[in-house]
Amino acid sequence: MTEKLLQYIWQFGYFSHAGLRTQGGEPVHILQRGQWNANEGPDFLDARVRIGDTVLAGSVELHLRTSDWDRHRHAADPNYRNVILHAVHVHDRAPADTTIPVLELEPHISSLLLDHYDRLMQQSGFIPCERELLQVPDLVWTSWKDRLLVERLVEKTQRIEILLRDAGNSWEEVFWWLLARNFGMRVNAEAFEDVARSLPTALLLRHRGSIHKLESLLLGQANVLHGHLQEDYPQLLQREYRYLQQLHPLKPVHRSMNFLRMRPPAFPTVRLAQLAMLLHTREHLFERLLEAADVAEVRSCFDITANDYWHYHYRFDEESAFQPKHLGMSMTDSLLVNTAVPVIFAWGQINGIDAYKEKALHWLQQLPAESNSILRRFEKIGIRAAGAGDAQALLFLEKNYCSQRRCLDCAIGNALLRGVVSNNPALPRV
Ligand code: SF4
Numbered sequence: 001m002t003e004k005l006l007q008y009i010w011q012f013g014y015f016s017h018a019g020l021r022t023q024g025g026e027p028v029h030i031l032q033r034g035q036w037n038a039n040e041g042p043d044f045l046d047a048r049v050r051i052g053d054t055v056l057a058g059s060v061e062l063h064l065r066t067s068d069w070d071r072h073r074h075a076a077d078p079n080y081r082n083v084i085l086h087a088v089h090v091h092d093r094a095p096a097d098t099t100i101p102v103l104e105l106e107p108h109i110s111s112l113l114l115d116h117y118d119r120l121m122q123q124s125g126f127i128p129c130e131r132e133l134l135q136v137p138d139l140v141w142t143s144w145k146d147r148l149l150v151e152r153l154v155e156k157t158q159r160i161e162i163l164l165r166d167a168g169n170s171w172e173e174v175f176w177w178l179l180a181r182n183f184g185m186r187v188n189a190e191a192f193e194d195v196a197r198s199l200p201t202a203l204l205l206r207h208r209g210s211i212h213k214l215e216s217l218l219l220g221q222a223n224v225l226h227g228h229l230q231e232d233y234p235q236l237l238q239r240e241y242r243y244l245q246q247l248h249p250l251k252p253v254h255r256s257m258n259f260l261r262m263r264p265p266a267f268p269t270v271r272l273a274q275l276a277m278l279l280h281t282r283e284h285l286f287e288r289l290l291e292a293a294d295v296a297e298v299r300s301c302f303d304i305t306a307n308d309y310w311h312y313h314y315r316f317d318e319e320s321a322f323q324p325k326h327l328g329m330s331m332t333d334s335l336l337v338n339t340a341v342p343v344i345f346a347w348g349q350i351n352g353i354d355a356y357k358e359k360a361l362h363w364l365q366q367l368p369a370e371s372n373s374i375l376r377r378f379e380k381i382g383i384r385a386a387g388a389g390d391a392q393a394l395l396f397l398e399k400n401y402c403s404q405r406r407c408l409d410c411a412i413g414n415a416l417l418r419g420v421v422s423n424n425p426a427l428p429r430v
Contacts, residue, residue, distance in 0.1 A: 001089050005117060006062050006105070007043055008408045010087060011036050014417070015108040022101040023066075023091055026052040034060055041079035049085050051101055058084035065092045066102055116420045120407050127402035129416060130381045136415045141383075144411035148393035151400075153360065157346040164350075172201050175286040175343050182338045183271045187258045191268070194253035195221045203248060204279055211307050214276040216240035222272055223252040224316070233309045234316040264314040270325050273306035278327075289340050290347060290356070295366045298340055302332040333367050337388050364389035374398050 009015055010033060020028040034047030042059035049056055059082045063069060066088045074080040075097045083100055091104040120128045127133075160174060167173035177196045184192025198221050207213040219225045220241030229235055244250065257268040264270070282288065282301055292298045306325035314320055341360045348356025367388035369375060375385055378394050385391035400406070407413030 001064060001114070003062065003064060004408060005114075006064065006087075006089050007036065009105070009109060009113070010044065010060070010062055012414075012418070014110070014113055015105055016110075017108075020103060020108065022051060022103055023094070024101065026101070028085075028101070028103055031055070042083050047084065051085075056084040058082040060085045060087055062087050064089045066090075066095055066104075067092050069095045069097070069100075110420070113417060113420050116417060117407075120413065120416070121405060126377045126381065127398065128405060128407060129402075129412060132416055133412055134382050135419065136412050140411055140415045145390055145393035145397075147411070148396045149361065149364065149389050152392050152396040153342060153345040153357075154349065155396075156342040157349045160343065160346040161350065170201075171343075171347065172286050175289075175339070176201050176204075178339045178343060179285075179335070180275060182335050183275045184268065185266060185271075185334075187262065188268050188271075191222065191253060191255040191257055192271070194255050195272075198250065198253055207244075208279060208283070211276060211280045212236060212240055213244065214279050215273055215307065217244055217250075218272045218276050219269065220245065221250060221252050222257055222268065224257055224269055224272075226252075230317050259315075264320070265323075265325065265328075267314050269313075269315050270306060270310060273310045274304060274325060274327050277304045277306050278302070286343075290344060295336070295363050298336055298363070299329075299332055302327055302335055330370075333388070334370065336363065337367060337370065337392065361389065364392060 013030075013033060017030060020030070022028055029050040031048040031050060032046065034044030037043060037045050037059075042061040044060040044062070047058065047060045049060075059080070061069070061074065061080065061083050063072075063086070066086065068088075069075070069086060074083075075095075085103055086095070086100045087103045087105055089104075089106050089109075091102055095102070123129070123131070125131075160178075163174045163177060164171070167177070177193055180196030181189045181193040184190070195218060199217055204214065204217070207217065216225065216237040219237060225234065225238055225241055229238055259267055278285070281304060285301065288301055289298055292301070304327050310325040311322055312319050341364055344356050344363075345360035348354060348358075348360065365387050369385035369387055369391035372395075374395055375391055378385065378398075383394065385394055397410070401410045407416075
């Protein structure tokens, strides 16, 4: 038994209510278990209980043992003056303050519930409930995934708020940082964000008309435009970069770009060239995304191909077979899921405009689910992400609930434990 589990049992009333008595022998009737309190003070507020013939209203404090009351020094804490009932798992000894009635819950909690919870907590494997999660009705899964998705986007919004503070509240700047970060994908995300932070949007706007200047700025700042380059085009970019470096002045970022174990189309050189083309051909991208009517319109914004030189190259001075470096559909959708949607949701959340939040959620439901190892493991145990929204919810579930064994905070865990209670009337523990 943990305090968290005891609170959970109290919160949902998963104990037998028949024959409840205080340690003093008076009958207890619980009229209202109260609201769980996440802040300082007693565990449940606004509860109502009848003890003997007297109805009391106030707070309920829960402990594993009665002696915890004294150990936690609640008697001296004014927050606890309103406690009407001290509910404990096991009554070990009478507290110093005998005016607060003590109710021992252990004999009223079903051992089946506790055994089930223990089994969940001890389960190894991908996630603790993997053997039983298919018992949970679809309706529970659907509403839980909807909630998780919003939680995930709210969490991303908090990160965007921090970035906004760094960027002097400029949404364009933050959007540019996040866009570049996602162009870098997982491997080069940090390095790409460094490049973006080193190139303010005002500076990029000034050179927007020249793809050569944009490429030299991005590739130069990424530190991949140095050394003795032989072909004309990289030499041209090198000259441009040296000139722009003097003009602004600019220092390349410290973090180096990673090419290892990457498919050539995802090389940072190619991604930076595509990013330069996006800046060159799409003016006011942030506003365009904000006002885009549907996913098709956003996809068309990202429909770009890197400059001609890259048709025959993945890296400087290394010629390869003809292959235009078009930003593929899966990369486009990844940018939508990881950049456009979170920024649009955050815009709605921070500015109090629900229509943008709804638009972001709607787009996610229209986009296909990505493929990654976590989602494949969910699929193996029978949970398939129907779209990008589902995928985002499942990734959030695994990271923030399952891997931390927060089954008591999870609607799936709740449904499984509730099933135990409803299939087996909560009998006194034997
Ligand atoms: S957190 Fe929820 S989904 Fe994850 S293992 Fe626990 S009960 Fe299952």
